[in-house]
Amino acid sequence: MKKNVILVILVCFALVNIMKAPALASTVVTTGAGYKTMLEELCKAFRESGGTVEEMYGGTIGQMLAQIRQGSDVNVIVSDIGTLEAMSQGVEFDFYESLGDTPLVLAWRKGIDIKSPGDLENDEVKSVCHPDAQAAIYGRAASQFLESSGIGKKIENKLSVVTLVPQVFAYLSSGEMDAGFVNRVMILNGSDKLGGWLEITEGYPPISMVAAVLKGNGDDPQVVQFVEFLRSEEGKAILKKNGVW
Numbered sequence: 001m002k003k004n005v006i007l008v009i010l011v012c013f014a015l016v017n018i019m020k021a022p023a024l025a026s027t028v029v030t031t032g033a034g035y036k037t038m039l040e041e042l043c044k045a046f047r048e049s050g051g052t053v054e055e056m057y058g059g060t061i062g063q064m065l066a067q068i069r070q071g072s073d074v075n076v077i078v079s080d081i082g083t084l085e086a087m088s089q090g091v092e093f094d095f096y097e098s099l100g101d102t103p104l105v106l107a108w109r110k111g112i113d114i115k116s117p118g119d120l121e122n123d124e125v126k127s128v129c130h131p132d133a134q135a136a137i138y139g140r141a142a143s144q145f146l147e148s149s150g151i152g153k154k155i156e157n158k159l160s161v162v163t164l165v166p167q168v169f170a171y172l173s174s175g176e177m178d179a180g181f182v183n184r185v186m187i188l189n190g191s192d193k194l195g196g197w198l199e200i201t202e203g204y205p206p207i208s209m210v211a212a213v214l215k216g217n218g219d220d221p222q223v224v225q226f227v228e229f230l231r232s233e234e235g236k237a238i239l240k241k242n243g244v245w
Helices: 002-020 033-048 061-069 081-087 117-121 137-149 165-174 184-193 221-231 233-241
Strands: 027-031 053-055 076-080 093-101 104-108 128-131 159-162 179-183 196-200 208-214
Touching (some): 027 033, 027 061, 033 053, 033 076, 033 165, 033 184, 033 221, 033 233, 061 076, 061 081, 076 081, 081 093, 081 137, 081 208, 093 221, 093 233, 128 165, 137 179, 159 165, 165 179, 179 184, 184 196, 208 221, 221 233
Parallel strands (some): 027 053, 027 076, 128 159, 128 179
Antiparallel strands (some): 093 208, 104 179, 104 196
16 A cells, blocks of 8 residues: 555656656747748658757748747748848847858740840840849849849839749749749749749849747757758758759
8 A cells, every 4th residue: 555655656746847847949940931842841851850840931031030029939040141131120040050052043934045134135025023122032132133233224114023933933934924033943843834044143142041040049959950950961952952052
């Protein structure tokens, strides 16, 4: 009888200590709409390797940063460093983990041929579009390139702005637009639907992708584990598949 009583007491004591023990914080990651698919792939592979991670999405990086300022649980943001520095507005980070670079890409529909960005001025090209500079990394890069190259002023009458990169790609693949600015991942996943494309590497600040760890989370074991996965060969392979290297 005494043994049973002692056993019950020990079990109760263990349960109380478990309840008192702080739960391990989960890694919560986010990114903008343009890299949602890439981050979903990374998170899936990370979970399959034994890691724990939650995903939280909400549109553009600007919108996600606003949610973080309002107290969301996100502790890792995957984006380009230029956007983060321009839009952080009080959101602080412990560190940036470099993931690789990814360029602006000029693409065009089937039926026309473009040899260089200057060909956008040709009569054959009647419509050009790029993503919104306020909503998309590549919109900002396209706008900066068009301004620095002087091409923007010359094609003002045929230039349109849409919201995000996937819309540009949809217009090009359907033939509704002649040319447009997209990212490398769109080309990797759908170049057969286009007439051609070329990477633009000058005329705008480099697009350097990072995993930004929110201030106060740099020593969290689960966050560290996720960052280490991004550094792994498996993580790098997924990044490369999505145009980041």
